[in-house]
Amino acid sequence: MADAEGAFTYNGGRVDPGETQNLRYSISETYLGDPVRVPVTIVNGEEPGPTMFLSAAAHGDELNGIEVVREVAQEWEHRNLHGTLVCLPVLNVLGFLAQQRYLPVYDRDLNRSFPGKPGSTSAKRVAHQLFQNFIEPCDFGLDFHTSTRGRSNMLHVRGDMDDQGTARLARSFGANVILDSQGPTGTLRREASEAGVPTITIEMGEAHRFQRRFIDAALDGVASVMAEYGLHPAEPVNWPGWRTVIEKGEKTWLRADAGGLVETHYEQGDLVEAGEVVCSITNPFKTDSVDVEAPFTGLLVGVLENPVVYPGNPICHLVELGEEIQRAYLRNRTGTMPERPS
Numbered sequence: 001m002a003d004a005e006g007a008f009t010y011n012g013g014r015v016d017p018g019e020t021q022n023l024r025y026s027i028s029e030t031y032l033g034d035p036v037r038v039p040v041t042i043v044n045g046e047e048p049g050p051t052m053f054l055s056a057a058a059h060g061d062e063l064n065g066i067e068v069v070r071e072v073a074q075e076w077e078h079r080n081l082h083g084t085l086v087c088l089p090v091l092n093v094l095g096f097l098a099q100q101r102y103l104p105v106y107d108r109d110l111n112r113s114f115p116g117k118p119g120s121t122s123a124k125r126v127a128h129q130l131f132q133n134f135i136e137p138c139d140f141g142l143d144f145h146t147s148t149r150g151r152s153n154m155l156h157v158r159g160d161m162d163d164q165g166t167a168r169l170a171r172s173f174g175a176n177v178i179l180d181s182q183g184p185t186g187t188l189r190r191e192a193s194e195a196g197v198p199t200i201t202i203e204m205g206e207a208h209r210f211q212r213r214f215i216d217a218a219l220d221g222v223a224s225v226m227a228e229y230g231l232h233p234a235e236p237v238n239w240p241g242w243r244t245v246i247e248k249g250e251k252t253w254l255r256a257d258a259g260g261l262v263e264t265h266y267e268q269g270d271l272v273e274a275g276e277v278v279c280s281i282t283n284p285f286k287t288d289s290v291d292v293e294a295p296f297t298g299l300l301v302g303v304l305e306n307p308v309v310y311p312g313n314p315i316c317h318l319v320e321l322g323e324e325i326q327r328a329y330l331r332n333r334t335g336t337m338p339e340r341p342s
C-alpha cells in the first residue's frame with residue numbers, strides 16, 4: 001500500500017517511487033543497551049502496483065530463504081518493477097546471531113508471536129514492530145522457512161486454501177505440493193492472512209545451509225508470483241508440471257516405534273509405494289532392525305537427516321498422492337512434462 005504520491009512509508013521513513021533503500025530498523029535492545037536492528041530493503045518501482053513482502057529467518061537458523069530474499073532485493077533488475085518490494089532477509093535477528101531457531105530470550109518462538117503487542121513480552125514487542133511497519137502495509141507476502149534442524153524438506157508451499165487471496169498466491173508460486181492449512185496461531189502467515197495480507201510459507205531444505213538447488217527453485221517461484229500480480233508483468237507464471245493440494249487427512253508423520261539409529265532408503269521428494277520400507281531403525285550391534293513402512297503411496301516431503309531417534313520421534317513427513325498425480329510425477333521425473341490443465 002502506497003500513499004497518495006506512491007511512496008512506501010514506515011515509522012520514521014518513506015521510500016518514493018523509483019527509489020531503493022537499504023535500512024537497519026531498530027526493533028529492540030541488547031543487554032548492553034545497544035539497538036537490535038533488522039535489515040530491510042525497500043524497492044519502490046517507477047510504476048505503480050501492489051506491495052509484496054518477502055521474509056526469511058523468522059527461525060534464526062533457517063538460512064536458505066535469506067539468500068532468496070537478498071538476491072531478489074540486490075541482484076534482480078527492478079527498472080521495470082510495477083509496485084513495491086519489502087525485503088526482510090533476517091526477521092529474527094537475535095536468533096540468527098545465536099544461530100538458533102528461537103529468540104534467545106526464554107527461547108520464545110518469534111513465529112508464534114505475531115501480530116505482536118506493544119507493552120507485552122520482548123518477543124511480542126519485536127513481532128509488533130515488524131508487523132506494523134513492514135507486514136501490514138503490504139498487499140501479500142512470502143515467508144521462507146526450512147525444516148527444523150536435523151531434518152530436511154522438499155520445496156513446498158503451506159497456506160490456507162480456504163482463503164481466496166492466499167490460494168491464488170499459493171498456486172502462483174508454482175510448487176508441486178501445497179499443504180493446505182491455516183497454520184498455528186501466532187505464525188506470520190496466519191496472522192498476516194487474517195489481517196488481510198494473504199501470506200504463504202515456503203518450506204525448503206534444511207537449517208544451517210545455503211542449498212543452491214532450493215534457492216534457485218524458490219527464485220523461480222518468486223518470479224512467477226511477481227508475474228501473476230503484475231509486479232513484473234512481462235514474465236511468465238510458472239506451471240510446475242504437476243501439482244497437488246494436500247488436505248489434513250492426506251498427510252502423516254511416520255514415527256519411530258523403537259529407539260536407535262535410522263537407515264533411510266529414500267530422500268525428500270521421493271515417491272514411496274504403500275507397504276514399502278521407507279527406513280529401518282537398527283540397534284548398535286546391527287543385530288536387530290525395525291522396518292518403517294509407508295501406510296499409503298505418497299511423497300516424502302520431509303525426512304530425517306540426523307539419524308538418531310527415540311520412540312515417538314518423527315522420521316518422515318509423507319503426503320498421499322492420487323494415481324493421476326503419481327503418473328504425472330513419474331512423467332515429470334523422466335522429463336516428459338504434463339501439460340498445464342486448462
Ligand SMILES: [Zn+2]
Nearest residue numbers: 059062145146
Ligand atoms: Zn521455520
